[in-house]
Amino acid sequence: MSSQAVSTRYTYFPGCSADGVGRAFTESLYAVFEHLGYGLDELEDWNCCGATAWPSVDQDQAHALSARNLAIAEDHQPGADPVDVLASCTGCYRALLKAQEALGTAGPTQVKLGRALAAIGLDSEGRARVRHPVDILLNEIGLDRIRDAVVRPLTGVKVASYYGCQLIRPFSTFDDQYDPTSMDRLVEAVGAEPVDWPLKTRCCGGSCYCGGPVIGAMPEATMQLSYALLREAAKRDADVIVTICPLCQFNLEGFQDRMSKRFGHPMDMSSGFVTQLMGIAMGIDERQLGIHRLLRWRLPVAPAPEPAAVGAAAAEGGDDA
Amino acid sequence: MGALAQTLEAPTQAPTLEPISPPAHKPVTGKRKKWRPVKDQSKFEAQLDPGFAAEIAEEVEDGELLHQCIQCGTCSSVCPVSAYMDLTPRRLIAMTRAGARDDVLHSMTPWVCVSCYACTVECPKRIPITEIMHAMRRISLREKTYPRRFTTPVMTKEFVDMIEDRGRSTESWISMKLYLKTNPGLLLKNAKLATRLFRQGRIGVKRASIRHRKDLRTLLKAVSS
Numbered sequence: 231m232s233s234q235a236v237s238t239r240y241t242y243f244p245g246c247s248a249d250g251v252g253r254a255f256t257e258s259l260y261a262v263f264e265h266l267g268y269g270l271d272e273l274e275d276w277n278c279c280g281a282t283a284w285p286s287v288d289q290d291q292a293h294a295l296s297a298r299n300l301a302i303a304e305d306h307q308p309g310a311d312p313v314d315v316l317a318s319c320t321g322c323y324r325a326l327l328k329a330q331e332a333l334g335t336a337g338p339t340q341v342k343l344g345r346a347l348a349a350i351g352l353d354s355e356g357r358a359r360v361r362h363p364v365d366i367l368l369n370e371i372g373l374d375r376i377r378d379a380v381v382r383p384l385t386g387v388k389v390a391s392y393y394g395c396q397l398i399r400p401f402s403t404f405d406d407q408y409d410p411t412s413m414d415r416l417v418e419a420v421g422a423e424p425v426d427w428p429l430k431t432r433c434c435g436g437s438c439y440c441g442g443p444v445i446g447a448m449p450e451a452t453m454q455l456s457y458a459l460l461r462e463a464a465k466r467d468a469d470v471i472v473t474i475c476p477l478c479q480f481n482l483e484g485f486q487d488r489m490s491k492r493f494g495h496p497m498d499m500s501s502g503f504v505t506q507l508m509g510i511a512m513g514i515d516e517r518q519l520g521i522h523r524l525l526r527w528r529l530p531v532a533p534a535p536e537p538a539a540v541g542a543a544a545a546e547g548g549d550d551a
Numbered sequence: 552m553g554a555l556a557q558t559l560e561a562p563t564q565a566p567t568l569e570p571i572s573p574p575a576h577k578p579v580t581g582k583r584k585k586w587r588p589v590k591d592q593s594k595f596e597a598q599l600d601p602g603f604a605a606e607i608a609e610e611v612e613d614g615e616l617l618h619q620c621i622q623c624g625t626c627s628s629v630c631p632v633s634a635y636m637d638l639t640p641r642r643l644i645a646m647t648r649a650g651a652r653d654d655v656l657h658s659m660t661p662w663v664c665v666s667c668y669a670c671t672v673e674c675p676k677r678i679p680i681t682e683i684m685h686a687m688r689r690i691s692l693r694e695k696t697y698p699r700r701f702t703t704p705v706m707t708k709e710f711v712d713m714i715e716d717r718g719r720s721t722e723s724w725i726s727m728k729l730y731l732k733t734n735p736g737l738l739l740k741n742a743k744l745a746t747r748l749f750r751q752g753r754i755g756v757k758r759a760s761i762r763h764r765k766d767l768r769t770l771l772k773a774v775s776s
Binding site: 246247249250251252253254275276277278280281282283284285286287288289290291293294295298342343345346347349350395396399400407432433435448450451455484522523525 | 632635663667668669679681682685689702707722747748753754755762766771773774
């Protein structure tokens with residue numbers, strides 16, 4: 231438990247997906263941060279980051295969309311430097327980071343963005359700093375504090391962490407680009423066992439592009455790519471795949487029935503968010519974590535948080551392995 | 552001499568030539584969709600546009616690195632969706648440098664790209680390939696050479712229209728519009744899943760919107776003027 235109450239509050243940019251189909255991510259983030267003694271304030275009147283669709287139409291407009299969000303964040307904290315803006319969805323994270331770069335680099339784009347922001351009565355001094363919640367959990371809050379908050383260690387639960395595309399590419403701000411370990415460290419801190427999984431940064435399929443749960447774009451490609459990920463995780467005895475991207479999470483859990491039919495191999499892999507896993511270990515109510523919003527979620531841990539029950543579940547998990 | 556004569560000696564036994572049997576055909580389960588290949592490839596030098604590579608390079612930050620491509624094929628091998636492209640990224644870059652403007656802009660490749668940046672990270676010459684794909688999309692949208700019935704251009708337009716109007720995207724609406732415009736059959740196919748998501752409160756019917764919608768329009772106009 232976090233005995234010393236820290237009154238650090240962060241500005242949080244949920245983005246359309248973490249506010250819609252990945253709603254559980256936002257809910258569990260709020261719950262975990264609150265539990266650790268940190269607060270999140272939703273960015274006021276945030277707008278879409280432009281995803282990867284807007285750069286396909288107009289790059290400057292895409293930057294302007296994200297720049298508006300950053301300017302609003304700066305506007306609400308006049309004295310602070312830097313203003314940390316947390317973006318949970320990896321697509322939003324990448325789009326906002328690019329805008330931050332464009333705003334901070336002298337050039338014609340910076341002038342254009344400044345003029346556009348001035349037209350709506352905003353300005354950016356480049357104080358906003360885009361960060362990912364995993365970065366905050368790892369480097370600001372720290373693993374020690376997280377370990378202290380665990381009341382129900384997830385001993386014996388094998389977890390495959392999936393990082394997706396845009397968290398660490400094209401450049402990474404807080405983790406290794408080829409073999410990221412930030413989520414694995416979080417998973418380890420709550421007592422679970424991270425699985426060595428080589429596909430952790432491989433693309434999960436069509437949704438990366440689409441900005442929504444649209445398997446309609448390239449159904450075949452999406453199926454093949456997520457199938458490879460799920461099979462590999464199953465092969466390595468993972469009980470659950472955790473991720474930090476609302477689109478990846480949905481993509482991995484939503485189409486397993488169809489994959490079973492298509493590839494003739496029964497698929498049943500739990501898929502959720504890393505913050506949900508952490509929340510469960512911290513003894514936070516499942517409803518608060520949005521577990522009921524997942525299509526598949528089965529942890530080999532007994533429901534009651536009594537130490538004896540956890541021990542029994544751990545023994546069971548060990549037998550399976 | 553003797554050794555040579557030995558090797559030149561006629562074999563005592565005629566070699567038995569077994570016909571190489573083709574590998575056993577494995578039927579692919581399910582329907583396999585073929586992507587439309589580029590139909591009219593440039594065949595004459597007069598069809599090429601030598602300024603095309605420079606045009607693309609100007610659109611993208613660090614785009615001039617494009618001229619340094621060594622055609623190693625790393626981009627095509629790490630690309631998770633290159634199997635679904637009509638031109639692989641390596642080929643696309645080569646054609647861009649050759650000036651095959653029409654072929655490149657009519658290609659499906661930029662629209663199949665999932666923007667995962669694997670190629671950008673792995674490229675030994677640090678060519679921003681994903682950004683180049685985006686630039687190609689921009690040009691093909693401007694010049695209306697994009698594949699009309701393909702989902703991603705339709706999706707992009709719908710998405711942009713929705714954000715321009717409301718400031719946020721609503722997944723249910725955008726999926727619905729996309730299905731109606733490209734493949735209405737998917738509406739039925741995905742109905743069950745959509746119902747489940749709706750019950751879980753993950754998708755809604757109400758369209759999300761920001762408060763200052765006018766501001767957003769002013770902003771977008773101001774930046775492109």
